[in-house]
Amino acid sequence: MDARSELGDFLKSRRAALRPEDVGITPPPNRRRVTGLRREELSMLAGVSITHYTRLEQGRAPNASDGVLESIARTLRLSDDETAHLKDLARPAVASSRPTPPRVAHASASARQLLTAMSDVPALVLDRHNDVLAWNRTGHALLAGHLAPESPDTSATRPNLTRMLFLDEQYQELFTNWNEEAQLGVASLRLVAGRHPHDRCLAELIGQLTMNCDEFASRWARHPVRTCTSGVKHLRHPMVGPMDLSFENLVITGASGQRLIAYTAEPGSPSEAALRLLGSATAPMVEDPTAVRRRHEVQQCMPAVQEICGGPSAQRARHPRTGRDNKHPPGR
Template identity: 50%
Template sequence: MDETTHGKSLLGEFLSTRRAQLKPADVGLRDYGDRRRVPGLRREELARLAGVSVAYYIRLEQGQSLNASPQVLDALAAALRLDDAERRHLHTLSGDARQSRRRLPAERVTPAVRQLVDAMGDSPVVVLGRRSDVLGWNRAGHALFAGHLAPDSPDRKATRPNTARLVFLDAHTRDLYVDWPRKARDVVGKLRQAVGEYPDDPRLASLIGELTMHSPQFAKLWAEHRVRGWDMAEYRMRHPMVGELDVLQHSIPVPREPGVRLVVTTAEPGSPAQAALRLLNQPLEPAADTPATDRPAVDTPACGVPPVHR
């Protein structure tokens, strides 16, 4: 599938899905109840809210027009009640953004990236690529997120861990997040953003297909077309070695390395959580009060073994 054709489907799917999720009452329109034949807003209603002609909007949704102006895209974003990350995603899916794309950049951990990781001190750091593949981590990053995996697993390109795969298919990773559903939504939203930026990445498409097949929860979230930006998120983690801790996960883009970012985990200064993060740089025994059982059900492939090392 060429770039233009793929872009058409992405833009149309995003517009139609988000339109279907809006109720007339959400935007101050009359709800006709049972007489409405479509879920959410009608095309003509959204077009009117955005100030564009119905015919033009239909062409956009059907992929027959890919060069909407920034002003039209902003108007559609406002009508659809999109947040900033979703508005940027809509612009990314437009024709102008795709025409400016270049070939897929290489993903690597350069000496400069390693220096940046070292500069973070004792804070857990994970280096991620555009598909959420783990390109590298420091000792604390490995201990916090994937102590059950080999420390050198990111060095083997063909079998690198992938954080999205871990969140949906790995029991250890699911146990790490007290509010796992929120973490799952964030992961899916970031993959949606990646697909918009790199629609012709075959390995990214393969990852989406794998997760859709093996995790009904992922498939449901993926169909919602929600987008999340890479910025900062607060989570309560339940770690088998240091117990529960409230942390911030910061995403830092790496200069001159498109798609590569550092995810740095911090905690409030002087808090027990900060002390717990520092402990991750030392050999530890499992926390005495951390239950080893009572895990929620995990979606796994038919073979029964989650493919976490891809």
């Protein structure tokens, strides 16, 4: 990703989103061709020279200070996430100098144990690219029951939630508010891409989505930026119907860029009942303990039954090919 062009595009998109009236400027009637703020207007409001701002927007001011960037961010009314993104783009050398964690191919053993222990709570482990490294039984049933349970185990079959959001129709149909989910997916990917401008896997993912999905390309061009650590997912599950589930992102300490996402429902709500039903419907078959005990008792009684009925000698098994008595092999 070219941070210089990304910076210019980001600033232009934010200038275009602000009307002069929003910042106290009254433009002359019928004499304005520019949508949003002009460079000169923004530089004046931010207290930055037009020359310096122009160089910044063109990616030719790599040493912009925090003060300058924060003044521009305030003028553009950027959120905290957008301000952090602006700094990453404006100083790509700083972003590039951050230690980029190596891509870990699998979830740790402890993370997998945690997923298993919380089997009644849908949960999965993601990396910073939104690749699914592992999920538990209910997590798989909730989000991707149409995929094989073992699909996260290899890189060739590993699901990516952002890719699925735009290219997997069955996953898309889960969300009753897909437009909001799509916007959030693009915005969070923008934030990660700004932090890791030289991440080849991220660049490949963005390129693939841009080439194969016009909806993604259109949203990506608007430069939304937002982090997402918690919230509510509004789902319509094909097996159990509508659910409103809260989710939390938990950073896995010691695992490079990995996080665990868990989904819960409000106690006593219809969503909790639906989630419980989903867990029951997808639970592995467990044999009735009473039936197991009775079978064990029967097996213990079998020697006595055989003795009463004449013992094994009454009907000795014959070798399927030779027809000889298995109790007395040839040569004995």
